[in-house]
Each structure stands twice: as structure tokens, then as C-alpha cells.
Amino acid sequence: MEMETGKINQIQKSKHIRTINADNILKARKINKQTGCGECQASCQSACKTSCTVANQTCENK
């Protein structure tokens, strides 16, 4: 299949590989390594209350 043009954070775009997100976990490891800054929203306070998720939380420090 042919790749489409990407927009975000591409490190590779070729006929065979399109990287849409390079290293968000690697980057996340570098921030506040031991305990986090703790300023972001508790995930259960947002809209769920019954099914946990964290990846949609936005970092307060960015």
C-alpha cells in the first residue's frame, strides 16, 4: 500500500514507512524522572469515573 503524507513529528517518510509519532514515551521518561511534577489532572476527575485511561491527559508543564 502507498503511504500518505504525514504532518506530525515525522522522522521517516518513505514508500514503506511513515512514522507519525517518534518517541513520546522516550521524551516522557526524561521529564521529572522520579515522581513526576504531579500538576496534571487526575484521570478519574475528567469524564470517566469508571474506566481508567491516562494517555489523553495533557502535561501541565508543556
Place this chain on the structure above:
Amino acid sequence: MIHKYNLFGYNLALDVESGAIHVLSDIAMQMIDYLEIMLEKNNFSNLPEECPVDIRYFLAKYESSDVKEAYSGLCELYNNQLLFSKSNNNIKLDFNENIPVKALCLNISHDCNMNCEYCFAGKGDFGIENEKKLMDEQTGMNAINFLMQKSKGRKNLEVDFFGGEPLLNFEVVKNIVLNTRKLEKEYNKNVRFTLTTNGTLLNNEKIDFINENISNIVLSLDGLKETNDSMRKYNGGEGSYSEIVPLYQKLVSERINKTGKYKDYYIRGTFTGKNLDFVKDIIHMRELGFKNISVEPVVSEEYNDYAIHEEDLPVIFKEYENLAREIIRRDKNKTDIFNFFHFNIDLENGPCFYKRAKGCGSGSEYLAVTPNGDIYPCHQFVGNEKFKLGNVNDNFNISDIKLNENLMKIFYGNNIISNQKCEKCWVKYFCGGGCSANNEKFNNNIYSPYKIACDIEKKRVECAIAIKAILS
């Protein structure tokens, strides 16, 4: 660890430890399996510069130049730690220190004017009998003072008014908000209030107060009238749809227009085993004018006729795919776009590693307080005596309130690194280890993942990644 799958005709590969996401050609997708075997053989040391004969043999049906090009690209990813990247054990996360409390769920009312069939709060009182139903202002402010004093080092704090139905105790809600604003200055904190309501008691005064003071309002509605009214009923049996929808529309329309600043809201529904075709309900919510929507699977014992069972999962997965298709279609057409809570993944500004590893923070940075002041690890543990951590009214000096440290240590230690089942799972950095309360409810152990919830979360993340890949 790589998680690869095909969705909507796209070959997708998530490199779990780096978080990198790749859209691959058919050749590159197949080649990953061979690379993994090779790397396991040489203990993940390196890949040869030239495409090995074995791989060329296995992929002989493709043009040789394509195979070489795909190989070269995958090698580049591997060399940049974006494919088969390893977890970095050098980072020592500290889960054992006395973590500051930063969020409270205030169960301001254990009473409810509705009798929803699926209520996990036991129709409001969480199964706690013979205790007071409404939190008094003193208990509420003791909880707020407890939060202020236990949140050392944290600026942003959160308080959620929950129930039962919080608006049955609206005067206390109001007074707590206004009194907290005074304390914020004294303690140099920024408190964000959330309120979750069934909507039936909303009026002009309450809408104005909520829009002015509550930074995120969660409005319960299950979708179409027949869906909503089959579960969300008053004691007399009639449903709430006709009453609440105009009130929600008024609240949301005035939320930005009157205050002049954006404030969050979510229309939040529940789907059950009786309405697994929940996408039509979500579309209906959008047709009503709502743009921020969260619809979640019911939490229920298996014996209930509305419970979700493992055999329902294929239908639920198809429904999430239908929802993802609809979101993609609307985004491409730029019409009637909406935001579905569980498809929101922030690939660029997501949470830090600690947050991903620790999850929601229940029992450590997030606690719940009942009307009589009892403290629990979160709202879903309320009523389960063995998880009671303390009481905000226990001591005149709030700073002297003692919590059950042995119990809290169990929660401090609950994270995706210590939990072997989570540690080996590809979705761990998206879910943060799932819901401890669900684990306890279904497996009698906060560390033991609840499989149905895990499977549903995996499907939602697969869809969310595919949406990003297709729309980027």
C-alpha cells in the same frame, strides 16, 4: 515490544517502549516478524547492514529493491531506538515516598432523586445504610483543609463533587467553592472544581453558578430517549431524557458565551449489554449539539441482565470501529466534528512517564471522602470497609489526621512496573494500569487486571492510534 495490527486497511506498528508509531507497507509489516526472530537470536545487539538472504527468501514474492528499501528503513528505526526499543531500567521511579494528595472526590451527597438501574453507587448511598446522606459544610471544609495541607509541593489541585446527586446538596457545594477560593490564596493553590450531575435539578441559578465556578461539568445522558429512559429513571419509573436535554443545551450554550472563556464539559453516558450498538446514541448526542462526549461500558456484576460479558466483546469492538470511521469521516468532511473522550490520545504533549506508570493515582494522590468524612482510595471503593483509610473529622488539627499507612502502601506500590501482568502488556503506557477498583470488584485484588476492561481499553487505543494515523 512491538504491537502491530491492521485497521481500516492501514498496517500499524506501535513500538511500546519508545511510543513511536509507524504506518507500514505490507512488506515492512511482514518483515518485522523476521527481524524480531533475528534480534532474539543475537540478543538484540545489531542488525546486519545488508538485508539477510533469509528475509529476501521469505519475501521473494516482492520486488527485491522494495525488500531492500523496507529493510533499510526498519534498520534506521531500530538504530534510532524507535523499533524494538528496550525499557530503560536506569530510571528509578519513586512510588514509596509519601506522595502528596492532589485530588479529592467529594461525595457531597449519598442521596439521589433518581433510581438508575445500573448505578454502581447503589442508587446513591454506595450500600452504606444508616449514615447521613448529605455532607455538611464543616465536613466538606475539613476535607478541603486536609487537601490543602496534604498537597505539599503541588499547585494545581482538583475537587470533584460527586454522589449520589450533588445538586441535592447545592448550598453546601456553593459554600465549599466560595470558601475554598479564600483558602487558595492562603495556601497558594489553584483548585479546579468538577461536578457530576444527573441534570434533573438544574435551574438558572445553578447553571450560572456552575458555569462561573466549575471548571469541568460532567452531565449524565445515555443517548437516544429510549436508551436513556430504559436505565436512567426516577423512582416512579419515568425516564429523565425530556427534562434534562434542554437544560444541558442551555448550560453548554451559555458555558462559553456568558463567561467568555472556555470551560470543559462532557456529556457522559453508559452503555450496557442491552445497548451494545451505542454509536447511534453518540451520534444522537452530537445531533443535540454536544461536542465533548464520553460513553463508557457499564460496571456491573455478571448476574445483572445488563452486564457486559466476554462474549459481547466482538460486538463492542466492531462498534468502536464504527465510531472511529464516523470520526474520521466527519473530520475529513469538516462537518459535525466531535470529541470522544476515550479516543483522545495526546501523542505530542501526553503525560510524563511517572503518570503513565502510576495511572489515576487512587489511594495515593487521589482520594474520596464520604458525607460523614470517611476517606477511601477513590469513589469506587466507597462502602468497602476494608479500604477505609481514615476520616477528615477525626482530629481538630487537620495535619494530625492519620491515614492507614499500610493500606496506602499497597496503593503506592500499584503501578505498571511492579505489576508483572501490566509490565508485559503493550497498552500499559496508555491505560496506566487500569482501574484498581474494577480489579478489586471482579478479581478481589487491586493488582489483578480485570480482563474485559483491559480488552476494551486495548481496542479503544488501537482505534485512537488509527484515527491519528489516518488524519495525520
